[in-house]
Amino acid sequence: MFGSVETVSADDVLTRKQQAEKVHLIDVRTKDEVDSGKIPGALHIPLHELPERMSEIEKGKEYILICRSGNRSGKAAKLLKQNGFKVLNMSGGMMKWKGERE
Template sequence: MDLKTITANELMEKLEAGEKLELVDVREDEEVAAGMVPEAKHIRMGDIPANLDYFDKEKEYIFICRSGSRSANVCYYLHEQGYNVTNMVSGMLTWEGKTR
């Protein structure tokens, strides 16, 4: 299956245009403490299976990690469960927008 992807710049443009997006950062606590996309919800990769009830199959979710590989793994997993997912390729390494 081909994963849907978005770049950090494309995501920033969508947020700046006022689009309401469902963003999920799957990095570990100490990584997120260094800064995450302000609109993102933090659910660690290892906690995703226990949090499936958070996700709605009617919505699209964009997953974020440091470099894009963990978020890709989460996307494959959730796609198999029937969710609409997109991976932010190259992750926070290329994010130039605000962080919190």
């Protein structure tokens, strides 16, 4: 669906967090969407700001991209991958997230 960008399920992300794995998350939803709750610790970079804000992301880390349903985060993941970042797209987005929100 998103070329060569791999996906990870919301349940897998939750499991990683519960096992105290260091998970790096980027939420690409709008401010209004994030104001209704995001995954604790996720970095908020709206999709439209991503090209200008790539300098905030470390190339040596793996990031999981998140949006409402997985479509915008798929676009964001593809863009980051094309720029040398290691990324995964959280399939189903926040619609599938069952963990806590901040």
